[in-house]
Amino acid sequence: xxxxxETIKAAVIGHPVAHSLSPxxxxxxIGQYGLHGSYEALDIAPDNLVAGVQELVDGGYTGFNxxxxxxxxxxxxxxxxxxxxxxIGAVNTVKIDGAGRLYGRNTDAFGFxxxxxxxxxxxxxxxxxxxxxxxxxxxxxxxxxxxQRGVPEIxxxxxxxxxxxxxxxxxxxxxxxxxxxxxAMEGVDLLVNSTALGMxxxxxxxxxxxxxxxxxxxxDIVYKPLMxxxxxQAQARSNPVVTGLGMLLHQARPAxxxxxxxxxxxxxxxxxxxxxxxx
Ligand code: NAP
Numbered sequence: 001x002x003x004x005x006e007t008i009k010a011a012v013i014g015h016p017v018a019h020s021l022s023p024x025x026x027x028x029x030i031g032q033y034g035l036h037g038s039y040e041a042l043d044i045a046p047d048n049l050v051a052g053v054q055e056l057v058d059g060g061y062t063g064f065n066x067x068x069x070x071x072x073x074x075x076x077x078x079x080x081x082x083x084x085x086x087x088i089g090a091v092n093t094v095k096i097d098g099a100g101r102l103y104g105r106n107t108d109a110f111g112f113x114x115x116x117x118x119x120x121x122x123x124x125x126x127x128x129x130x131x132x133x134x135x136x137x138x139x140x141x142x143x144x145x146x147x148q149r150g151v152p153e154i155x156x157x158x159x160x161x162x163x164x165x166x167x168x169x170x171x172x173x174x175x176x177x178x179x180x181x182x183x184a185m186e187g188v189d190l191l192v193n194s195t196a197l198g199m200x201x202x203x204x205x206x207x208x209x210x211x212x213x214x215x216x217x218x219x220d221i222v223y224k225p226l227m228x229x230x231x232x233q234a235q236a237r238s239n240p241v242v243t244g245l246g247m248l249l250h251q252a253r254p255a256x257x258x259x260x261x262x263x264x265x266x267x268x269x270x271x272x273x274x275x276x277x278x279x
Pocket of ligand 1: 111133134135136137138139158159160163194195196197199203221222223244245246247248249251
C-alpha cells in the first residue's frame, strides 16, 4: 500500500465525461480513508486519445478509469490486458506502472455480480436460468459475470438479433427473438435489463412480467431513475429487485484498490450521496 503521505493522481477519461459519478465516488473514499490523492474527470476526444493518455503518463498519474467511447480503443495502448477484460472485449480501468506501461482491466462484471451478492445475499446463481435484455457493451460484462458464477443457462434477447447472436457465440448463450421476450421469462431465476430502455430520456421498456416466477430476482442496470418501471412492476408483484446504482459503485472498488492499495466499501452514506447526484 502506498504511504499515506504519497499523493496519488487518478482520473476518468471519456467523451463526454462531465456526467460521470466516478469523481464523486473516488473522492468520497479518498476522504473517508484519509488518503492523499485526487481524482478528476478528463474529457478526451477520440482523435486525441493517444496524446491525452500520454499526458497522464507524463503527469505521473497512477491510473484512470475509461468510459464511453474509449473502452475498446484504449486496449491498443495497453502493454497488458487481464483475462477478464480480454473476454469482455473492453477495458474500464488502467494502472500505469513506474515505466509508463499501461495495464488494462475490466471491473464491470465484478460490479454487477457484487451488487447482487450484497443486495440479495441468498440468491443462488447456480439454481436456474437467467435472461438478459440487451446485447450492448454492458451485456458482455453481465454475460461474463454470470458464466463465471455458474449460471446453468443464460438466455439473451435484443432488438437487433445479430448483436445477441455475436454475444451468444462468445459466451454460449441461448438467443431469443426480441418479440418473444415475455415468453422467455418462463422458469427464469434472474431477469436483468441491460438495454438503455427505461432510462430518463429514453423510451420505456414495455414488457409484461406475466410468466415470470414470483421468486425470480429482477435487476436493472439502468440507475437513472433508480426505481425503473421494470423494477417497480416487479416489486408490485413481490419479486425481489436489485437497482443499478450498486453496480456502478462496486465496479469502482477494485479500481480504487489498484491505485490506492485498499479495497474500499460501499457504505449507505456513499449510496445516498451517489443516489442524490444521479437524480
Ligand atoms: P450500448 O452498448 O449502447 O447498448 C444499448 C442497448 O440498449 C442495446 O442492447 C440496444 O439494442 C438497446 N436499446 C437501445 N434503444 C433501444 C430501443 N429503442 N429498443 C430496444 N432496445 C434498445 O449501451 P451499454 O453500455 O450496454 O449500456 C446500456 C445501459 O446500461 C445504459 O442505460 C447505461 O447507462 C447502463 N449501464 C449501467 C451501468 C451500471 O454500472 N449500472 C454500467 C454500464 C451501463 P440494439 O442493439 O438493438 O441497438
